[in-house]
Amino acid sequence: MTAVDLAKRLGPYLVIADDSDPYISWAEYTREGRIPERRVVYVERQADHPVERQAQWDELAGAVLDAGSESLSLLTYTAVSHAHAVTLARHEFLVFNASVRMGEVIDTHLESGDRGWIAIRIADGGSDGELYESYDAARAAQQHPERCTYFPVSPLTPWTPRMCEALLDFETHRLHGRMVYGAPICR
Structure with missing residues (x-):
């Protein structure tokens, strides 16, 4: 059993995430403005010793493979706590999905040769x-x-998808007041 680090020092965390669609009804799936959320199944601080770290990685990667689900993945984040690692994993998933949706909105207008201004929702990348x-x-x-x-x-x-992601990430930080001289503050 891994002890929780109460010192809140920055370090690597291993996160097992489930990116399967958590919506079970068609009404919920098609609801406008729905924001899919990454489900975090397990979080563990990575061991300090290289041998232990490799054994830890092998064990968790094996558990993900044994589960046989394509929606499970083993991810690493640099965080100060288990909760911070969960927040980072969910934020990454949210921004990725919003940027994909934003790209689709832009492409729809570009395919028809339209020019003008669009409004993109920061939360989900929709319009x-x-x-x-x-x-x-x-x-x-x-x-x-x-x-x-x-x-x-x-x-x-x-x-580009990267441009969409960067804009939405920037606007999310601006919206929540986490900007210092125009640059996002990482928390």
């Missing part, structure tokens, strides 16, 4: 599907304008 003439028009049309980010879409300025 209202509308294209606006200006920033002000896009912002005014939103029920919660502070929870969105706004930018122009044009075939001349394509967006």
Whole structure:
């Protein structure tokens, strides 16, 4: 049994995550604005000694393989506690899914050759599907304008998945007040 580190020192944590879709009904699956959440099955601080660390990794990787589920994965995070490692794992999954959805929204407009401003929800990367003439028009049309980010879409300025991820991560930090001189604070 691994003891909990009460000193809260930064270190590597092993996380077993289940990325299967936790929604069981079709109504829940198709609900607009639904945000899938990564389920964390197990968290353990990685051992300090290299031999113990390798044995620990082998044991957990074997457990993931033995489970026979493609949705389970063994991940590593540098964190200060078990809870912090869980938070990092869930945040990574959330931003990844939101950036995929944001890319799909942008691609939908680009495929039809549209140009204009769109509003993207920071929480899930979705949109209202509308294209606006200006920033002000896009912002005014939103029920919660502070929870969105706004930018122009044009075939001349394509967006990569990494660009979507970076923007949503930045906007999440801005929304929650975790910015210092324009840079996110990692907690």
